[in-house]
Amino acid sequence: MIKVLNSLSLYILPLIIGIILIHAIIKKTPSYECFIEGASEGFSIAVKIIPYLVAIMVCTAVFRASGAIDILENMLKPIFDFFKVPIETAIIMFTRSLSGSATLGVLADIINQTGVNSYATKLAAVITGSSETTFYVASVYFGAVKIRKFRHALLAGILADIVGLVAAVLICAIFFLD
Amino acid sequence: MNYIFAFLLLFSFICAIVNNRLDLAVNSMLKSTKDAIEVAFSLIGIMAFWLGMVNIAKKSGLMNLFSKIIKKPLLFLFPDLKENNEALSNVALNISANALGLSNAATPFGIKAMENMQEQNKKKRVATNSMCLFLAINTAGFQIVPAVVLALLTAKGMENPSQIIIPTLIVTTIAFISAIIFSKLLERVFK
Numbered sequence: 093m094i095k096v097l098n099s100l101s102l103y104i105l106p107l108i109i110g111i112i113l114i115h116a117i118i119k120k121t122p123s124y125e126c127f128i129e130g131a132s133e134g135f136s137i138a139v140k141i142i143p144y145l146v147a148i149m150v151c152t153a154v155f156r157a158s159g160a161i162d163i164l165e166n167m168l169k170p171i172f173d174f175f176k177v178p179i180e181t182a183i184i185m186f187t188r189s190l191s192g193s194a195t196l197g198v199l200a201d202i203i204n205q206t207g208v209n210s211y212a213t214k215l216a217a218v219i220t221g222s223s224e225t226t227f228y229v230a231s232v233y234f235g236a237v238k239i240r241k242f243r244h245a246l247l248a249g250i251l252a253d254i255v256g257l258v259a260a261v262l263i264c265a266i267f268f269l270d
Numbered sequence: 271m272n273y274i275f276a277f278l279l280l281f282s283f284i285c286a287i288v289n290n291r292l293d294l295a296v297n298s299m300l301k302s303t304k305d306a307i308e309v310a311f312s313l314i315g316i317m318a319f320w321l322g323m324v325n326i327a328k329k330s331g332l333m334n335l336f337s338k339i340i341k342k343p344l345l346f347l348f349p350d351l352k353e354n355n356e357a358l359s360n361v362a363l364n365i366s367a368n369a370l371g372l373s374n375a376a377t378p379f380g381i382k383a384m385e386n387m388q389e390q391n392k393k394k395r396v397a398t399n400s401m402c403l404f405l406a407i408n409t410a411g412f413q414i415v416p417a418v419v420l421a422l423l424t425a426k427g428m429e430n431p432s433q434i435i436i437p438t439l440i441v442t443t444i445a446f447i448s449a450i451i452f453s454k455l456l457e458r459v460f461k
Binding site for chain 1: 274275278281282283286288289291292294295297298299301302303306307309310313314317318319320321322323325326328329330331332335368373374380381384385387388394395396397402403404405406408410411413414415416422423426428432433434435437439440441442444445446448449452453456459460
């Protein structure tokens, strides 16, 4: 079952790209020109996240090199070991609800620390890919219409985040740990 | 974020002095700025490719088609938007754009949806049930293809980056569904 799903992962990208291209042909959309137009945004997005990446990667690097991270890791290690979760993924679990670019920086840090094919990297990648920054979204969307009382919106978002974290740990264990 | 940023750096410096590792800390601080640039630049290629592909879907009307399909089930989740067709369309477009990984395109739809919902809101300072549900769904971050993560994994040389797609899809779906359940349950508690 897991093997089937694993190989299915490989088909998703070609499938989506295929659907996009076939639909474009049917609708007589100039696919090449649209591609170029959209692709030209790639550079500006990468440049736009540089300040965020610098901020978070400097923080994590200093936090690690100074030994400050040992305090945090020693505190959390028993819990993480118990659930067979790599301790390196501790930081990303906090940043994911705060900032998307920061989480990406932490992911890059985890890759540098544990190697790109490690279990910690895979778990961190799934956590990053399945999260959206709860607090940022709340401030932008509610700020735009001047809502002051958020009621249960944040709580529901955070609870869903926690469920997502637990799900990420479980699903990754099923897929990537044998 | 301001406090976290300042606290992280200051706390690290104190730890570095206590642990007698100030040289290490300073060197890694300077070196990590270069790492950040490398990460950002390694994303350009795949980001460009994916944004190009998705732009085709946007221009050919595929994204609109998708949002039309999900409108019916959305009405079931947002019953008070029955008379507010524009709000419902914008919610659907926002979710479609997010699903494709176009968060930049999704935000304007999301803000418009909020404005549409605000029009029929009786207490302008208090969020309605639909607003809260919409926000919770958004924070769950439903995404079919995590393009940025794939870009980073590819740049760092992972053997088979697409292996994370299905697990990510399962996790994001679980988070999405639980966001709906939590909002529906909590809206009775927070009146």
